[in-house]
Amino acid sequence: MTMRQRFLTFARAALVQLWLPVVLIAAWWIASSSSTSFYFPPLSAILADLWQGLTGGDLLSATGYSLRNLLLGLLVALVAGVAVGVLLGLNKAVEAATRPMLDYARAVPHVAFVPVIIVALGLGWLPKVLLIALGCVWPILLNTVDGVRGISPQVLECTRAYRIPLRLVVRRVVLPACAPQAFAGLRVALQVGMVMLIVSEMYGSTTGIGFFVLQSGENYAVTDTWAGTVLIGGLGYLLSLVLLAAEQLSLGWYFQRQPARRRGAVRVPSTERAVAS
Amino acid sequence: MTVSAQALRASAADRSLVVEGLGKSYGEGEGAHEVLAELDLRVDPGELVCIVGPSGAGKTTLLRCLAGLMPATTGRVRYGETTVSRPQAEIAVVFQDYRGSLMPWMRVRDNVAFPLEGRGVGKAERRARAEEYLAAVGLTGVSEKYPWQLSGGMQQRVAIARALAYSAPVLLMDEPFGSLDAQTRFDLEDLTHRLRAELGVTIVLVTHDIDEAAYLGDRVVVLAGSPATVVDTVEIGLGSERDQLRTKADPRFAELRGRILTEIRSGRDAV
Numbered sequence: 001m002t003m004r005q006r007f008l009t010f011a012r013a014a015l016v017q018l019w020l021p022v023v024l025i026a027a028w029w030i031a032s033s034s035s036t037s038f039y040f041p042p043l044s045a046i047l048a049d050l051w052q053g054l055t056g057g058d059l060l061s062a063t064g065y066s067l068r069n070l071l072l073g074l075l076v077a078l079v080a081g082v083a084v085g086v087l088l089g090l091n092k093a094v095e096a097a098t099r100p101m102l103d104y105a106r107a108v109p110h111v112a113f114v115p116v117i118i119v120a121l122g123l124g125w126l127p128k129v130l131l132i133a134l135g136c137v138w139p140i141l142l143n144t145v146d147g148v149r150g151i152s153p154q155v156l157e158c159t160r161a162y163r164i165p166l167r168l169v170v171r172r173v174v175l176p177a178c179a180p181q182a183f184a185g186l187r188v189a190l191q192v193g194m195v196m197l198i199v200s201e202m203y204g205s206t207t208g209i210g211f212f213v214l215q216s217g218e219n220y221a222v223t224d225t226w227a228g229t230v231l232i233g234g235l236g237y238l239l240s241l242v243l244l245a246a247e248q249l250s251l252g253w254y255f256q257r258q259p260a261r262r263r264g265a266v267r268v269p270s271t272e273r274a275v276a277s
Numbered sequence: 278m279t280v281s282a283q284a285l286r287a288s289a290a291d292r293s294l295v296v297e298g299l300g301k302s303y304g305e306g307e308g309a310h311e312v313l314a315e316l317d318l319r320v321d322p323g324e325l326v327c328i329v330g331p332s333g334a335g336k337t338t339l340l341r342c343l344a345g346l347m348p349a350t351t352g353r354v355r356y357g358e359t360t361v362s363r364p365q366a367e368i369a370v371v372f373q374d375y376r377g378s379l380m381p382w383m384r385v386r387d388n389v390a391f392p393l394e395g396r397g398v399g400k401a402e403r404r405a406r407a408e409e410y411l412a413a414v415g416l417t418g419v420s421e422k423y424p425w426q427l428s429g430g431m432q433q434r435v436a437i438a439r440a441l442a443y444s445a446p447v448l449l450m451d452e453p454f455g456s457l458d459a460q461t462r463f464d465l466e467d468l469t470h471r472l473r474a475e476l477g478v479t480i481v482l483v484t485h486d487i488d489e490a491a492y493l494g495d496r497v498v499v500l501a502g503s504p505a506t507v508v509d510t511v512e513i514g515l516g517s518e519r520d521q522l523r524t525k526a527d528p529r530f531a532e533l534r535g536r537i538l539t540e541i542r543s544g545r546d547a548v
Binding site: 157158160168172173254257 | 381
């Protein structure tokens with residue numbers, strides 16, 4: 001595609017999907033503009049507060065703290081999930097033995113672990129990173145197992161026929177083959193991670209964006225609470241876009257093929273795809 | 278389109294591939310399904326032997342045993358004096374389904390070089406040799422592409438280049454041209470012939486296509502029966518120069534293919 005065509009495709013997709021959010025935000029803006037309700041301040045006031053918090057106030061450092069925890073937690077989950085997922089995917093016996101535990105671990109709501117871990121490990125950043133990793137690891141791990149399982153037996157037979165050493169098979173065949181599924185798991189993990197982040201900061205923290213929202217709410221600084229909430233939503237959306245772009249960049253071979261030949265279900269909303277491409 | 282002399286020497290065959298009393302069953306006990314029985318076969322260095330048989334006759338099973346991808350139930354496969362019970366460095370395989378055996382996430386060049394990477398060959402040399410073998414199979418300017426951007430015939434050429442890059446003296450090909458159109462198939466048959474002549478490799482090619490077997494082979498081994506065994510070995514004797522038009526119009530060619538077909542049919546009727 002030429003630059004012009006790309007731009008037109010992008011613009012069309014953006015227009016089709018963005019008009020409704022724009023209309024709703026505009027409606028919110030107008031409807032709340034003369035609001036005198038304590039609990040529903042005007043959107044203009046919320047955004048002004050948000051801007052001030054990010055430029056001058058302590059919201060920026062709180063956001064930085066939260067973002068760092070989230071990214072660290074995701075990184076730990078990604079490394080652990082892919083490593084264990086590859087191991088389980090390649091080894092049926094180990095997978096069968098661990099399956100009940102995996103199903104249990106996945107079934108427990110991860111926020112239930114928040115009190116235990118914070119009581120045990122304290123209020124620092126490390127327990128929060130662990131909590132985020134704990135929530136995020138499952139979708140990545142289980143998707144990776146599925147991805148490894150889905151590798152065609154012919155591909156593996158071929159590596160056997162050519163006597164490719166195991167470490168090379170893992171690095172050059174298994175990891176790229178399961179990458180699309182692992183990425184899909186990572187996207188689910190991002191959503192889980194946002195929840196874990198906020199909950200862990202609301203339960204026991206002295207900083208972070210979750211703490212900011214909780215504390216401002218308790219102090220009846222409602223405009224701050226709104227600003228923090230809007231920021232959390234925006235942050236989550238922005239991170240998912242970044243992830244999609246990374247996925248498109250690193251899995252060119254996967255996305256450029258005819259859709260019919262792709263394996264597995266990786267759903268990519270069209271605006272996000274246009275943004276990413 | 279010639280292969281360098283260095284590559285030629287590296288892969289010329291000097292030992293025979295021998296099958297002795299090979300039997301292969303799937304499953305065990307009462308429910309066991311016996312696919313091959315009492316199968317003997319000898320492929321001498323530099324020979325091009327085609328194995329034909331009706332579908333379901335165990336041709337692919339035999340090839341997998343030859344490749345060491347599958348253990349024999351009885352008897353053995355040996356290359357020279359080495360028993361082939363696992364994949365060997367001297368034996369390369371071209372699989373039936375090129376779509377399944379080429380890695381879609383690797384560029385063409387990396388696919389061809391992958392077996393060399395497994396042997397610890399350095400990056401620069403890997404790349405150079407991949408280009409060389411791609412040129413040998415008639416592919417230039419595609420090394421940066423992905424396999425799925427190429428036609429079926431080109432993909433199978435990539436798979437052949439990968440087998441050659443493995444520098445094995447024995448090349449096993451499992452119905453390599455089965456899913457290609459006639460013209461592409463003819464081109465690749467001639468390519469196979471030429472590579473055998475230039476490299477001196479031993480080739481065992483499994484096919485269900487009697488014309489292909491008679492056209493390509495120095496000998497054609499006919500499998501039939503259930504469990505399958507060798508019912509005949511046909512010396513083709515059409516010389517080493519073959520031509521899609523003249524060879525196939527040769528009365529001797531017609532006679533040979535008639536004979537093979539009769540044997541496959543009688544083997545099938547005997548079941």
